[in-house]
Amino acid sequence: MLRSPTTWLLVGQRLTIAFITLLIVSFAVFFATELLPGDVAQILLGQAATPEAVAGLREAMGLDRPAFLRFLSWLGGLATGDMGRSYVNDIEIAELVSGRLVNSLRLAGIVTAICVPVSLTLGIAAAMWRGSWFDRGVSIMTISFISVPEFMVATLAVLIFAVWLDWLPALSYGVNVDSLGAMLRAYAMPVITLSFVVCAQMIRMTRAAVIETINTPYVEMALLKGASRSRMVLVHALPNALGPIANAVALSLSYLVGGVIIVETIFNYPGVAKLMVDAVSTRDLPLIQSCAMIFCVSYLTLITLADMIAILSNPRLRQ
Amino acid sequence: MTMTKQRTRSLRLPTPANLGYRFNWAGRIGLTVILFWAVIAVIGRWVAPYPVGEIVDFDYFGPVSGDYWMGTDYLGRDIFSRILMGARYTVGIALGAVTLACAGGIVLGMIAAVIGGLFDTCLSRFLDALNGIPSLLFGIVVVAAVGTSITVLILTLAVIYLPGSYRFARALAVNVNTMDFVTVARARGEKTSYLITREIFPNIVGPVFADLGLRFVFIVLVLSGLSFLGLGVQPPNADWGALVRENIEGLSLGAPAVVFPCLAIASLTISVNLFIDNLPTKIRDRSD
Numbered sequence: 001m002l003r004s005p006t007t008w009l010l011v012g013q014r015l016t017i018a019f020i021t022l023l024i025v026s027f028a029v030f031f032a033t034e035l036l037p038g039d040v041a042q043i044l045l046g047q048a049a050t051p052e053a054v055a056g057l058r059e060a061m062g063l064d065r066p067a068f069l070r071f072l073s074w075l076g077g078l079a080t081g082d083m084g085r086s087y088v089n090d091i092e093i094a095e096l097v098s099g100r101l102v103n104s105l106r107l108a109g110i111v112t113a114i115c116v117p118v119s120l121t122l123g124i125a126a127a128m129w130r131g132s133w134f135d136r137g138v139s140i141m142t143i144s145f146i147s148v149p150e151f152m153v154a155t156l157a158v159l160i161f162a163v164w165l166d167w168l169p170a171l172s173y174g175v176n177v178d179s180l181g182a183m184l185r186a187y188a189m190p191v192i193t194l195s196f197v198v199c200a201q202m203i204r205m206t207r208a209a210v211i212e213t214i215n216t217p218y219v220e221m222a223l224l225k226g227a228s229r230s231r232m233v234l235v236h237a238l239p240n241a242l243g244p245i246a247n248a249v250a251l252s253l254s255y256l257v258g259g260v261i262i263v264e265t266i267f268n269y270p271g272v273a274k275l276m277v278d279a280v281s282t283r284d285l286p287l288i289q290s291c292a293m294i295f296c297v298s299y300l301t302l303i304t305l306a307d308m309i310a311i312l313s314n315p316r317l318r319q
Numbered sequence: 320m321t322m323t324k325q326r327t328r329s330l331r332l333p334t335p336a337n338l339g340y341r342f343n344w345a346g347r348i349g350l351t352v353i354l355f356w357a358v359i360a361v362i363g364r365w366v367a368p369y370p371v372g373e374i375v376d377f378d379y380f381g382p383v384s385g386d387y388w389m390g391t392d393y394l395g396r397d398i399f400s401r402i403l404m405g406a407r408y409t410v411g412i413a414l415g416a417v418t419l420a421c422a423g424g425i426v427l428g429m430i431a432a433v434i435g436g437l438f439d440t441c442l443s444r445f446l447d448a449l450n451g452i453p454s455l456l457f458g459i460v461v462v463a464a465v466g467t468s469i470t471v472l473i474l475t476l477a478v479i480y481l482p483g484s485y486r487f488a489r490a491l492a493v494n495v496n497t498m499d500f501v502t503v504a505r506a507r508g509e510k511t512s513y514l515i516t517r518e519i520f521p522n523i524v525g526p527v528f529a530d531l532g533l534r535f536v537f538i539v540l541v542l543s544g545l546s547f548l549g550l551g552v553q554p555p556n557a558d559w560g561a562l563v564r565e566n567i568e569g570l571s572l573g574a575p576a577v578v579f580p581c582l583a584i585a586s587l588t589i590s591v592n593l594f595i596d597n598l599p600t601k602i603r604d605r606s607d
Contacts (some may be wrong), residue, residue: 017444024448033464147536147588149543151563152581155570163573257453258544265548266567277548280463288463292456299453 010311018304025296030071033285083290088282093290104271111194119199123206128233145200150262154193190267197259205248213241243313250306257299349594360410367400372555380574390575392566398576402583408558413538416476421531424484429515432492446482454479454541462550476538487530491523532595536588559584
């Protein structure tokens with residue numbers, strides 16, 4: 001199947017679409033941050049600045065060039081890793097971002113490592129015993145977590161684990177993570193909150209993917225010939241559901257992007273999202289642009305990955 | 320005999336039950352909570368026990384008591400009054416945004432489905448690309464650039480959710496577009512505007528309204544998220560997300576001032592989901 005030219009054509013097509021999407025997205029980000037606010041030089045210097053000073057700064061920053069040229073040079077800079085300098089403290093943005101990016105990726109990695117096994121187990125089990133009290137319980141839990149804001153999950157987690165049970169520190173991120181215990185305590189609250197949010201999505205999608213496979217005639221045949229319910233799901237349905245499940249996992253991981261913004265802010269976690277929200281209060285536009293692009297690229301990567309898994313795993317999508 | 324029958328029919332009110340729609344109990348609970356918050360959004364200012372911005376208690380983060388039903392906030396203001404007033408911001412902004420997003424998305428989606436061709440391809444590609452920006456991030460970037468106000472919030476949220484609404488409406492409209500009666504109408508020489516309003520829209524209106532409800536929930540969540548980050552409704556006014564942000568310091572004290580605004584958001588979003596999930600299939604899946 002992997003040798004068939006149509007498969008690779010489709011994958012190539014999907015990658016091209018992702019690339020075009022990325023171009024449009026970057027234009028939208030550039031448009032929102034550079035063209036909507038009006039005169040950046042005026043904003044930087046404040047209301048009291050003389051017109052000469054504003055004109056001088058505008059020339060020094062290259063703001064007198066046409067917007068489209070500025071967009072192209074900004075895009076070229078991004079592609080080569082040159083993200084420009086921060087307005088506020090005049091440090092290279094790449095330098096500001098790199099350490100924070102490692103922190104955010106570590107958080108995302110831990111959450112993924114927890115969520116994938118938990119959600120697959122619960123999702124497949126819920127599909128296996130569809131309609132049982134277990135399935136209903138899981139469904140009600142996941143729907144509740146999906147329909148409330150992320151900060152509410154965080155608030156509840158703090159109330160339960162820090163205030164009532166007194167196991168973990170409430171809203172502080174410990175800077176001195178010297179021992180393993182201290183590190184666990186520092187990561188616990190953000191990880192718990194994010195895991196709940198992402199798991200809820202992943203369980204729902206996994207359950208739906210497995211149930212769709214169970215509803216096919218050949219699985220019904222397995223049940224009719226006398227296979228047990230678990231054999232029917234694990235042996236007959238699951239191999240064919242693997243593609244949709246992988247697709248569901250990649251898609252629900254994209255919820256990390258939205259969740260991480262709230263969670264890093266509420267727990268004061270030094271990641272990219274916290275950097276960006278802080279940059280909003282100082283109106284540090286180049287920094288916001290770079291952080292926004294990092295999030296957009298990771299989001300697009302996950303969505304494209306999900307699509308490609310779907311294409312590669314389902315022969316019918318290739319025709 | 321026939322006369323009386325016709326008479327009673329003409330007197331019947333067009334309530335859902337009379338139109339042949341049945342709601343189960345979960346849907347009814349959802350609808351009740353939605354209507355409750357809708358009424359509060361309109362009359363909240365007048366039924367609040369205390370003036371909204373007034374400091375009424377010397378104690379901050381006060382507990383639930385007979386005087387202050389939901390405790391007091393970080394300045395000693397009555398949380399119950401502030402939640403009643405916050406309903407106006409949360410429900411109002413979300414309703415405005417969802418109306419704009421869905422009106423725009425549905426009209427564009429139907430036009431794209433009827434016209435087809437290059438127009439359809441370009442518009443679909445462009446809006447799909449906008450869908451590639453995480454919604455909360457989109458909001459943060461726009462608010463960072465132009466500052467926040469209620470108008471900006473409504474417009475931004477509308478732009479964020481227009482692509483999804485477009486995609487949904489277009490998919491439905493494409494199905495209807497292949498039906499015989501549309502072909503007949505086209506053969507009659509009807510204009511695009513007639514096709515859209517008379518032939519296609521009546522056939523997709525049910526699912527489209529169900530979709531509108533779900534999109535309303537997403538908008539409430541993103542709006543609360545923005546307000547929670549301090550980028551939404553600005554003090555002294557506060558929607559429910561902003562109320563949580565204001566009082567987040569009280570979290571380590573277990574103050575009711577943090578819990579009740581959260582519960583207000585959850586009650587609204589969960590009941591909309593409940594209502595939409597339990598809509599009669601007659602409304603929801605009419606095109607299937």
